[in-house]
Amino acid sequence: GQQVMQIPQYQHVQEGEDFTTYCNSSTTLSNIQWYKQRPGGHPVFLIQLVKSGEVKKQKRLTFQFGEAKKNSSLHITATQTTDVGTYFCAGRNAGNNRKLIWGLGTSLAVNP
Amino acid sequence: NAGVTQTPKFQVLKTGQSMTLQCAQDMNHNSMYWYRQDPGMGLRLIYYSASEGTTDKGEVPNGYNVSRLNKREFSLRLESAAPSQTSVYFCASNSQPGNTIYFGEGSWLTVV
Numbered sequence: 001g002q003q004v005m006q007i008p009q010y011q012h013v014q015e016g017e018d019f020t021t022y023c024n025s026s027t028t029l030s031n032i033q034w035y036k037q038r039p040g041g042h043p044v045f046l047i048q049l050v051k052s053g054e055v056k057k058q059k060r061l062t063f064q065f066g067e068a069k070k071n072s073s074l075h076i077t078a079t080q081t082t083d084v085g086t087y088f089c090a091g092r093n094a095g096n097n098r099k100l101i102w103g104l105g106t107s108l109a110v111n112p
Numbered sequence: 113n114a115g116v117t118q119t120p121k122f123q124v125l126k127t128g129q130s131m132t133l134q135c136a137q138d139m140n141h142n143s144m145y146w147y148r149q150d151p152g153m154g155l156r157l158i159y160y161s162a163s164e165g166t167t168d169k170g171e172v173p174n175g176y177n178v179s180r181l182n183k184r185e186f187s188l189r190l191e192s193a194a195p196s197q198t199s200v201y202f203c204a205s206n207s208q209p210g211n212t213i214y215f216g217e218g219s220w221l222t223v224v
Binding site for chain 2: 009030031033035041042043044045048088090092100102103104105
């Protein structure tokens, strides 16, 4: 079945270092969404990417959607302790618009 | 505007007991979802309701039932709780499949 693989599973960085998480789908996606979940909290929507090769920025966060619409990345520049949490990608199969396929998430820890 | 509200927040059940998780959204969304989240397993879809009057199974429906009571409310029932159902449960909604998903704050369920 369709899978969205997300790597790494965990990342531990020093405050100020950069961080990247990657999502790779086994099938072409119509769009991909990114969510952040703080420890003990609930997932909160960050962004949606729709177009091939799309790049979107939110302050220190940069989101990319691959040209083939099978992969995506989230890059955080100069991490801060407020970035701590788990980042999930969720891709929607180009052939099935009912369900999102979730990656397992990347948990980010930031040392002050 | 409370968004997605789910109750209870915490519950301990004995094996074999039944309970219902309640969820309501005030965003006039058509679609509602129940997810469970377990360590290392990401978010797994239990059931969803694409619109009022319809419900469909997700990835892990066994042991659960749902009711879309009206457009606002979507409940999840455990008829005979098992320790394997110990998890964090999230209710979520969106205006239609493909759009931003809004999550409730979660319900921590322990079955002993």
